[in-house]
Amino acid sequence: xxxxxxxxxxxxxxxxxxxxxxxxxxxxxxxxxxxxxxxxxxxxxxxxxxxxxxxxxxxxxxxxxxxxxxxxxxxxxxxxxxxxxxxxxxxxxxxxxxxxxxxxxxxxxxxxxxxxxxxxxxxxxxxxxxxxxxxxxxxxxxxxxxxxxxxxxxxxxxxxxxxxxxxxxxxxxxxxxxxxxxxxxxxxxxxxxxxxxxxxxxxxxxxxxxxxxxxxxxxxxxxxxxxxxxxxxxxxxxxxxxxxxxxxxxxxxxxxxxxxxxxxxxxxxxxxxxxxxxxxxxxxxxxxxxxxxxxxxxxxxxxxxxxxxxxxxxxxxxxxxxxxxxxxxxxxxxxxxxxxxxxxxxxxxxxxxxxxxxxxxxxxxxxxxxxxxxxxxxxxxxxxxxxxxxxxxxxxxxxxxxxxxxxxxxxxx
Amino acid sequence: xxxxxxxxxxxxxxxxxxxxxxxxxxxxxxxxxxxxxxxxxxxxxxxxxxxxxxxxxxxxxxxxxxxxxxxxxxxxxxxxxxxxxxxx
Numbered sequence: 131x132x133x134x135x136x137x138x139x140x141x142x143x144x145x146x147x148x149x150x151x152x153x154x155x156x157x158x159x160x161x162x163x164x165x166x167x168x169x170x171x172x173x174x175x176x177x178x179x180x181x182x183x184x185x186x187x188x189x190x191x192x193x194x195x196x197x198x199x200x201x202x203x204x205x206x207x208x209x210x211x212x213x214x215x216x217x218x219x220x221x222x223x224x225x226x227x228x229x230x231x232x233x234x235x236x237x238x239x240x241x242x243x244x245x246x247x248x249x250x251x252x253x254x255x256x257x258x259x260x261x262x263x264x265x266x267x268x269x270x271x272x273x274x275x276x277x278x279x280x281x282x283x284x285x286x287x288x289x290x291x292x293x294x295x296x297x298x299x300x301x302x303x304x305x306x307x308x309x310x311x312x313x314x315x316x317x318x319x320x321x322x323x324x325x326x327x328x329x330x331x332x333x334x335x336x337x338x339x340x341x342x343x344x345x346x347x348x349x350x351x352x353x354x355x356x357x358x359x360x361x362x363x364x365x366x367x368x369x370x371x372x373x374x375x376x377x378x379x380x381x382x383x384x385x386x387x388x389x390x391x392x393x394x395x396x397x398x399x400x401x402x403x404x405x406x407x408x409x410x411x412x413x414x415x416x417x418x419x420x421x422x423x424x425x426x427x428x429x430x431x432x433x434x435x436x437x438x439x440x441x442x443x444x445x446x447x448x449x450x451x452x453x454x455x456x457x458x459x460x461x462x463x464x465x466x467x468x469x470x471x472x473x474x475x476x477x478x479x480x481x482x483x484x485x486x487x488x489x490x491x492x493x494x495x496x497x498x499x500x501x502x503x504x505x506x507x508x509x510x511x512x513x514x515x516x517x518x519x520x521x522x523x524x525x526x527x528x529x530x531x532x533x534x535x536x537x538x539x540x541x542x543x
Numbered sequence: 544x545x546x547x548x549x550x551x552x553x554x555x556x557x558x559x560x561x562x563x564x565x566x567x568x569x570x571x572x573x574x575x576x577x578x579x580x581x582x583x584x585x586x587x588x589x590x591x592x593x594x595x596x597x598x599x600x601x602x603x604x605x606x607x608x609x610x611x612x613x614x615x616x617x618x619x620x621x622x623x624x625x626x627x628x629x630x631x
Contacts, residue, residue: 289546371617
């Protein structure tokens with residue numbers, strides 16, 4: 131009888147939980163993330179799969195946690211060493227569990243980030259950017275955080291490749307962060323993906339915090355529509371539809387020529403957008419890309435990223451450094467965008483609301499929504515969404531270009 | 544720490560590249576707008592007017608007709624025509 135009870139006790143996760151209470155910390159993190167997603171509605175489509183991934187990855191014996199490979203590809207499970215690069219996918223599924231199979235097949239291969247970019251492109255409207263092209267330059271300024279954190283990380287002792295992967299979190303673009311990390315520092319993929327996606331989901335908290343520090347009430351009340359009336363835009367659009375069809379083709383060509391390493395991201399983004407803009411002829415493809423494929427990719431990406439957050443991988447100083455560095459990168463990117471607007475306002479008669487600089491980091495369209503909420507809080511008639519979308523969308527292009535530069539300079543260094 | 548000069552180099556090169564590419568995108572966008580305005584201006588008004596004549600009862604006003612025509616144009620890729628609009 132006692133033997134049966136002992137075996138039953140060992141069968142449950144209780145014995146492991148008592149032996150290693152760090153799992154409880156991870157449950158708390160999962161519950162907080164679930165709370166933020168379900169109750170506070172912080173990017174629920176992203177945060178809920180991630181949070182649930184964290185939860186299911188941390189049940190001892192459940193085999194749902196992603197095992198992080200070292201630089202040489204070694205993973206250790208139950209004391210046994212495996213070389214992940216020598217294993218076939220069925221062997222990974224059999225020996226390391228279902229979640230490792232999904233992770234190594236969909237994420238580690240770099241498959242999902244471009245697929246997600248294709249979906250993002252299909253859901254993006256370049257109209258606001260084309261209508262306010264001059265605001266698109268703030269999407270470049272907001273990439274500053276990436277490179278500043280790269281420098282800070284090097285000073286903290288990270289290698290150049292690791293520092294670049296850490297800095298790219300400041301691009302506020304999950305797929306770009308994953309793509310760059312796969313190329314430069316694959317052993318840090320777990321914590322970097324978690325930091326990038328968590329901060330993207332926490333944009334409604336981070337942007338207002340930075341804006342409150344660096345912007346005055348007077349600046350936040352700059353009404354862009356009134357500025358447009360005072361200093362009207364002379365550009366007229368006689369055929370927006372044709373323009374929107376040519377634009378993704380042209381941007382892909384330009385970026386492909388100058389920064390070929392960014393093509394897998396920008397190319398897929400623009401392909402998705404082209405399917406949308408062509409209209410009825412490609413409506414079936416657009417529907418598939420923007421719904422079925424995008425949703426499927428988001429579910430698997432969220433779960434897999436969450437499952438990388440096991441107590442062993444997360445509760446160590448490297449990860450904590452990445453989480454802090456990631457936050458710094460995010461905050462610096464927003465700050466750089468804000469200060470670029472302030473700088474332009476010094477010389478321009480037509481004033482720009484600094485919130486448009488804050489949206490220069492990607493996180494489309496949440497950053498724009500958040501900034502619009504901030505603007506309407508100060509002046510209910512001041513809707514800046516369309517203007518913010520311009521720098522927000524150019525931020526996606528900017529972060530992909532920054533990633534391309536980092537990859538081409540460091541990949542074979 | 545020995546990588547610090549390289550990190551600063553990446554800051555300068557990276558930011559310059561991002562600014563240059565986005566400036567190129569912006570000015571190329573402006574060029575595209577000018578070219579499209581010149582060589583492919585949209586012709587919405589004509590079919591809308593023609594279609595309006597085909598509705599003797601004038602059941603819909605010109606603005607509504609233009610909107611319907613624009614929607615049909617978008618859905619059919621410019622191939623479709625509105626010949627009659629009736630209130631049911």
